[in-house]
Amino acid sequence: MTDPLSADPRGFTGPVPTARPEAVAEPALTSLWDPRALWVTLGSVSLIFLAALTSLALTTVMPIVSADLSGDALYALAFSGTLATGVIGMVAAGAWSDRSGPVAPLTIAVALFVVGLAIDTAAPTMEILVLGRLITGLGSGAQVVALYVVVARVYPAALHGRVMALFSAAWVVPSLVGPFLAGIVTEQLHWRWVFGGLAALTVVAFAMVAPRLRHLSGGSAGARDLTAARRLLFAVFVAVAALALGLTGELAHSLAPAVGWGIAAGAIVVIGFAVLPLLPRGTLRGRHGLPSVILMRGLIAGSLFGAEIYVPYLLIDRFGFSPAFAGLGLTTAAIAWAISAQVSGRHGDRIGNTRIAVLGVVLLLTAAVACAVTALLSLPAIVPIAMWAFAGFGMGLMYPRLTVLTLAYSDRANEGFNSSALQISDSVGASATIAIMGLAFTSLAATGAGFPVVFGIAAVLALLALAPGVRLGHAHER
Structure with missing residues (x-):
């Protein structure tokens, strides 16, 4: 019999050995590039890469799409x-993965993602294009959660850090090349080719991984359909409230700031109550262990993703940068993120969870304060450009490590729930912060205090992340 470790990986189509001890029938994987897992690694990273590229491509081509389809009124909705809808997809994929394993939910998630892109490719009106975006969101949210469960089932704990480092790089690299490539395709061909090309590439990426997962074992037989349905209902509440929160900036601008703040307060209350069943118990209190992991992820996501929108804006508004050069701050941060993610993935156990959390938060806090001071005191433009790299380096240390810890705290019965909780915290933290920052910026536009306030909010969130950061604990990731 041919040794599968020495076989040509292009010809290997058998089941990937699972990482759980009770299912191991042959030597465990020791490398992401083991022939038994090579195509799973390549396909999974490609799916993450294409999801990130889709998000960044939309940012580049959306102004042209909106003008072509006369869709200015629905511009913001195409993003928010x-x-x-991604929150709904996350919850559904988590419950489904716990019940029957990740293969079926990943397949449906990819199908929804591709269908949404196909609708956008052919969309005759902006309303149809937004419909495609909503379907894409369902697939994107579900896809990431299902892939996290695939990681837990396929790779041993010792390799989780390296997988997440690759996933981080797959999110970062598109920020360097995605906008440029999307712009070139739009200029030379048409914006529809951007959506159509991404759909075709996603099918190819899924074809890499799907045959290698077909024998992956199922989930927990004890998963309860009623509980899953209840969580899905709460996810709908969270999604609707998040959508309302995302519209508050426009309402404040068109009506009055008081109207926007009132709707924002109501939306936050709804999100706060509806999100509780979707997170581990004790998350909002920062209980030791997994709850603190989930809470910290939401806080740092809000701090970074909320503030980074205003870094190019600051360079354009205060220093007269062109849009192309205004992205320098984000580029330096993306490079730093990719480097530190590799450090975290390879040496995270040696550094320790608490050190990673404290160092990452200090770097993120330093970057936010530097940008706030730059806006207040008119410091040179090199300050926010250089200092925002600190934020990227800090996030690269923390982000993949928090995912590794989530999987380490999970077992076969709750891998899907915990993975979806991590993504929900990430998504809700970022979207809520972006909405509040936008509302604050709009309300303070006449005073000139908008930039210091939004970066100040980012700094406060980074400080708050220290509390759960020192309570992460250790699971069997060590």
Whole structure:
């Protein structure tokens, strides 16, 4: 019999050995590039890469799409709607993965993602394009959660850090090349080719991984359909409230700031109550262990993703940068993120969870304060450009490590729930912060205090992340 470790990986189509001790029938994987898992690694990373590229491509081509389809009124919804429906996809994929394993939910998630892109490719009106974006959001949210469960089932705990480092790089690299490539395709061909090309590439990426997962074992037989349905209902509440929160900036601008703040307060209350069943118990209190992991992820996501929108804006508004050069701050941060993610993935156990959390938060806090001071005191433009790299380096240390810890705290019965909780915290933290920052910026536009306030909010969130950061604990990731 041919040794599968020495066989040509292109010809290997058998089941990937699972990482759980009770299912191991042959030597455990020791490398992401083991022939038994090579195509799973390549396909999974490709799916993450294409999801990130889709998000960044939309940012580049959306102004042209909106002008072509006369869709200015629905411009914001094309962004916020995807994020909102993603929460529903996360919960559905988590419950389904716990019940029957990740293969079926991953397949449906990819199908929804591709269908949404196909609708956008052919969309005759902006309304149809937004419909496609909503479907894409469902697939994107579900896809990431299902892939996390695939990681837990396929790779041993010792390799989880390296997988997450690759996933981080797959999110970062598109920020360097995605906008440029989307712009070139739009200029030379048409914006529809961007959506159509991403759909075709996603099918190819899924074809890499799907045959290698077909024998992956199922989930927990004790998963309860009623509980899953209840969580899905709460996810809908969260999605609707998040969508309403995302519209508060426009309402404040068109009506009055008081109207926007009132709707924002109501939406936050709804999100706060509806999100509780979707997170581990004790998350909002920062209980030791997994709850603190989930809470910290939401806080740092809000701090970074909320503030990074305003870094190019600051460079354009205060220093007269062109849009192309205004992205320098984000580029330096993306490079730093990719480097530190590799450090975290390879040496995270040696550094320790608490050190990673404290160092990452200090770097993120330093970057936010530097940008706030730059806006207040008119410091040179090199300050926010250089200092925002600190934020990227800090996030690269923390982000993949928190995912590794989530999987380490999970077992076969709750891998899907915990993975979806991590993504929900991430998504809700980022979307809520972006909405509040936008509302604050709009309300303070006449005073000139908008930039210091939004970066100040980012700094406060980074400080708050220290509390759960020192309570992460250790699971069997060590």
